[in-house]
Amino acid sequence: MAMLDLLNVNAGYAENGKLEEKLHDITLSIGNKNVVGITGPSGCGKSTLIKTILLQTAVVSGSIEYNGNEINAGSMSGYRKDIVYVPQNSLDSLDFLWTVGDQVKKVMRQHGLSYDSGEIKNAAEFVGLDLSVMKRRSFEISYGTRHKVVLLMALAVAPHSRLIIMDEPTTSQDPVSSLNLLKTVRKMASSGNISFLIAASNPDPVFFVSDRVYVMYGGWIVEDGRPEELIRSARHPYTEDLIRFRPGYSSRSVSPESMYTDANLSGCPFYIYCRRKTAGCDASIPYRSDDGHGYRCLRPGGLNVAENR
Numbered sequence: 001m002a003m004l005d006l007l008n009v010n011a012g013y014a015e016n017g018k019l020e021e022k023l024h025d026i027t028l029s030i031g032n033k034n035v036v037g038i039t040g041p042s043g044c045g046k047s048t049l050i051k052t053i054l055l056q057t058a059v060v061s062g063s064i065e066y067n068g069n070e071i072n073a074g075s076m077s078g079y080r081k082d083i084v085y086v087p088q089n090s091l092d093s094l095d096f097l098w099t100v101g102d103q104v105k106k107v108m109r110q111h112g113l114s115y116d117s118g119e120i121k122n123a124a125e126f127v128g129l130d131l132s133v134m135k136r137r138s139f140e141i142s143y144g145t146r147h148k149v150v151l152l153m154a155l156a157v158a159p160h161s162r163l164i165i166m167d168e169p170t171t172s173q174d175p176v177s178s179l180n181l182l183k184t185v186r187k188m189a190s191s192g193n194i195s196f197l198i199a200a201s202n203p204d205p206v207f208f209v210s211d212r213v214y215v216m217y218g219g220w221i222v223e224d225g226r227p228e229e230l231i232r233s234a235r236h237p238y239t240e241d242l243i244r245f246r247p248g249y250s251s252r253s254v255s256p257e258s259m260y261t262d263a264n265l266s267g268c269p270f271y272i273y274c275r276r277k278t279a280g281c282d283a284s285i286p287y288r289s290d291d292g293h294g295y296r297c298l299r300p301g302g303l304n305v306a307e308n309r
């Protein structure tokens with residue numbers, strides 16, 4: 001049984017009495033001790049999906065299940081306590097004039113919690129942070145250590161959390177800091193009772209760190225599978241482009257326009273950019289799955305990207 005399941009969820013935002021649907025037929029699963037990644041272009045719905053998991057959107061249909069039970073008014077607050085959200089640019093929230101220790105205390109006070117040095121020590125060990133850092137100011141520590149401080153603060157306010165959601169965690173970071181953060185995420189997922197959801201437009205960190213990757217486009221999940229499977233044999237043309245477009249892969253040209261979404265179509269959201277479109281692609285496209293590799297495409301490919309490097 002997965003820890004968190006979204007089943008055929010359609011969701012969006014209600015404004016002035018009107019609902020604008022941004023997510024369509026989202027089915028996604030996060031298991032215990034799993035790292036799940038979401039990638040796709042800007043505007044594809046990653047942030048809305050995160051907000052939906054955080055119960056901050058209007059769910060039109062479908063269900064969200066936690067530990068096998070649909071979330072309802074009675075279970076909502078317990079569910080929320082189990083989830084930590086680390087927003088994009090979270091490093092900016094660190095105050096350079098305060099010591100790390102004082103900042104941890106401050107954020108705990110803001111959440112009505114008292115500082116417990118034993119728990120903080122355990123949390124610091126869990127994220128791989130040397131406690132000597134507590135006496136230092138943010139500007140005195142490296143980017144990689146700052147990331148760990150942010151994770152420590154997240155755990156300090158939610159010590160029993162089961163899921164950490166990180167939005168664009170490596171954006172604007174140097175490669176070494178990004179790599180260290182991703183390694184920390186992997187280590188925490190495998191050594192603790194915690195799972196991660198990592199969302200990023202750049203597929204590199206997502207493919208590197210995740211057990212399973214979901215590719216989004218125009219508010220839909222268009223493909224999902226194990227990262228090595230997607231790299232070896234992408235089915236959806238957008239995933240193929242996403243992988244080909246990475247440095248070190250094929251030099252075959254990719255239309256940059258395909259990196260943008262167009263949600264104004266009733267059929268496949270990738271229709272206008274697709275080189276394989278065919279009759280029926282302008283109608284609703286069902287999600288299919290072969291051996292746990294899911295895709296939403298009428299003419300799936302089996303691109304062996306690795307051979308085209």
Ligand code: SF4
Binds near residue numbers: 237268297298
């Ligand atoms: S469903 Fe059709 S238009 Fe959409 S990606 Fe597949 S082949 Fe292209």
